[in-house]
Amino acid sequence: MKHIVVLSGVTGADDPWHDFTATSRALASCLDDAGWTCAVATTDRSDRADLPDADLLIVNSGLDSLPGPPTGPPTALLDYLASDRPLLGVHTAANTFGAVPAWTERLGVRWVTGLSMHPPIGPQRLTPAAGPVLAGLGEIAVHDELYSHLELLREADVLLAHTLDGRDHPLVLARQDGRRRTVYDALGHGVESYASATRRELLRREVRWLLAET
Structure with missing residues (x-):
């Protein structure tokens, strides 16, 4: 059974706008x-996180956290x-670990203060692009923020x-460099996002692809 580690932000310490404890859970x-089996550790x-034995690392943290x-x-x-x-980097992962260049290089996307933004949070209906990762997944209905004007540092499949x-x-x-697979998923502002069945299926398909189970 694959072991997944979720590295979670410290709510109120590294980002007052996100309840990382709730969303990571x-x-x-x-x-x-x-x-799958998931263990959650804070940044x-x-x-002390079980990273050496992790088959997949998911980061759900924000605002230039320093792990x-x-x-x-x-x-x-x-x-x-x-x-x-x-x-897998989720939501504010694009705005975390600013003092760790290896993180930004690996994720390949960054939130830029003064440029990046999002319209007001609310109900969204999104259509996935054609391709093998999300094949057969229909419209995604979710209550979430839609990040905009992110800086893309690496070429990747949208x-x-x-x-x-x-x-x-x-x-x-999604990006594959040789055997190395990386996904950034900008959804996941609050627990409302994970209440959506189609959003949950999106997440599971991302993980299946990352773990080469599809």
């Missing part, structure tokens, strides 16, 4: 229900980012996007 529950204790002790990010995290093991002011803005990006 909802995310983990969604994957546990699908048969301030990432040096681990004051001396810098733990070796286990840097080793994971440099490895061929898969990575699996889901929305249109704002006449421009398409990627919401889910």
Whole structure:
């Protein structure tokens, strides 16, 4: 059975706008229900997270968090980012670990203060792009934020996007470099996002692809 580690933000410490405790629990529950095993660790204790044994790392954190002790990010995290093991960044993961260049390089997308934004949160209806990762998945109905004007640092396949002011803005990006698979999923602001059956199925399909189970 594949072991998944969810690295969760410290609510109120690294981002006052997101309840990472609740969303990380909802995310983990969604994957546990699908048969995977998830362990949740907070970013301030990432040096104790079970990263060496993780088959997949999911980061649900934000606002330039610095994982681990004051001396810098733990070796286990840097080793994971440099490895061929898969990575999934969720929502504010594009705005976290700003002091860890290896994180930004691996995720390939970044929230830029003063440029990136999102329209008011609310009900959304989104249509996935054609392709093998989300094949057969219909319209996604979800209550969420739609991130816009993110900076894309690496070329990737756009699996889901929305249109704002006449421009398409990627919401889910997937990239494969050799054996290394990485996904960024901009959805997941609150537990309302994970209450959607179609959003949960989107997440599960991302994980199946990351773990090469499809």
